[in-house]
Amino acid sequence: MRKGEQTRHEIIRKAAPIFNQKGYEGAALSDLMEATGLEKGGIYRHFDSKQQLAAEAFDYAWKLVLRAHPGLKCSCFQDCPRKVRLVRITC
Numbered sequence: 858m859r860k861g862e863q864t865r866h867e868i869i870r871k872a873a874p875i876f877n878q879k880g881y882e883g884a885a886l887s888d889l890m891e892a893t894g895l896e897k898g899g900i901y902r903h904f905d906s907k908q909q910l911a912a913e914a915f916d917y918a919w920k921l922v923l924r925a926h927p928g929l930k931c932s933c934f935q936d937c938p939r940k941v942r943l944v945r946i947t948c
Contacts, residue, residue: 864899864903865904868889868900868903868910869913869914869917871892871893872884872889872893872910872914873914874918875892876915881907881911886900886907889910
């Protein structure tokens, strides 16, 4: 993995808990900067917007959930835009 890809992955990994705890609206850029140790430009070099970062952080967190609970089954309604995608979970 190249350095830029590693940095991008680290930003996602560190941003995921912030979005999980504070939600999209509550997660301030200053929170993301503090968690990653990067300035605004360092984050936006890897993401076009806060919305893109939040979506990728959600995808990352969701993959962690599925890995931690291999018996979990879900149906994603792919027809929905990413930001309003619905997920149905069954155990």
